[in-house]
Amino acid sequence: MDINSIKSIKPGNQLPKKLLAIFVSVAVIIGSFVYLNSLNDSAKDTVDIVVVKSSGGISANTLITKDNVGKYSIIKKEFKDDMITYDKVDSILNKYSLYYLRNGDPIYFDQLTDEKPRDNEWLYELEDEYEVLTVKYDYLECGGGILRPGDLVRVRVTYTEEVSVPPAMEGMMYSSSKKERKTEVLFDSIRVKDLINSSGRSIYDVLKEVFKLSEKERQEVMKSREFLQSIKAESLLLAATKEQVNKYTKFKSQQDAVFTFTILTRNGNDEVLDQLPVIEKEVESWIIENEAKE
Incomplete structure (x- = not known):
């Protein structure tokens, strides 16, 4: 002035x-x-809270130690009741992360557990009469649909068999044989307990981790190519009886055997792990686009 x-x-x-x-x-x-x-x-007027202090973040089922957490000051207005103040850092040491935690993010009590979460927890609940059968699987050969843990599939096998041919003329002593391609149903209905991606990781565990995220974080993760790649199955883990395993082994030994998978209806199937609204068309189009570039 x-x-x-x-x-x-x-x-x-x-x-x-x-x-x-x-x-x-x-x-x-x-x-x-x-x-x-x-x-x-x-x-x-600030509050010191516990945050993730690890360049690669903290993976799921990881032990929390002083090496992977740190202190960060925030304005008191930004503090939320379920955040962990740094004066309580000792109370979370030796706990386990329930899912992936990003570097620099605050840590909340509901992200941790006292007991180490089990990988492939469904394996502990598998009935005694079943075995886990691992079968190679081509995503695009199953109608472009996305299999999920709990789905029921029908498996057919096409193989070569030698069949005898009766003598061409009456009086001939020896019959001949020829090779024929045959197709039969190997498993009329068998349950998919889990799927394995190209990294050898359980898709069941991938989905289980995503379920634990907030709706906003879940949507962000679902849009990433890393997530889409992580739910692309390359092998199936099937709950099979001893007889089914023996039958599969018999045909697998034939070099030219081809297995065809079809997905059965989910109507009335309460075991399907499909709570996550993955958009099949988005995943399928990304896979096709990726394979076209290779």
């Missing part, structure tokens, strides 16, 4: 307007000072 201009104000019609302008300017200055001062006080 120009003080000299204030001194030069003379009484007249413009005097009330000029005085009002002066009062408004002073009020703005005082208001700005109070606001900036409150911001400064708020910035000083």
Whole structure:
């Protein structure tokens, strides 16, 4: 403000307007000072919380130690009740992460567990009469659909068999043989307990981790190519009886045996792990696009 201009104000019609302008300017200055001062006080009023301190984040089922957590100060207004203040850091050591935690993110109590989560937990609940049969699987040969743990599939096998041919003429002593391609149903209905991706990781565990994320984080993860790649199955883990395993082994020994998989209806199948709304068309189009570039 120009003080000299204030001194030069003379009484007249413009005097009330000029005085009002002066009062408004002073009020703005005082208001700005109070606001900036409150911001400064708020910035000083902070809370130290526990955050992830690991360049690659903390993977699921990982032991929490002082090496992978650190201290970070936030404004008290940003503090949430379920965040862990740094004075309680010792209470979370030797716990396990339930799912992947990103570097720099605050740690919450509901992200941790006292007991180490089991990988492939369904394996502990497998009935005694079943065995886990691993079968190679081509995603695009199953109608482009996405298999999920709990699905029922029908498996056919096409193989070569030698069949005898009766003598061509009456009186001939020896019959001949020829090779024929045959197809039969190997498993009329068999349950998929899990799927294995190209990294050898359980897709059941991948989906289980994603279920534990918030809706916003879940949507972000689902859109990433890394996630789409992680749910692309290359092998199936089937719950098979001893007889089914023996039957499969018999045909697998034939070099030219071809196995065909079809997905059976999910209607009434409560075991399908399909709570995650994965969009099949999006995954399928990405896979086809990727394979076209190779």
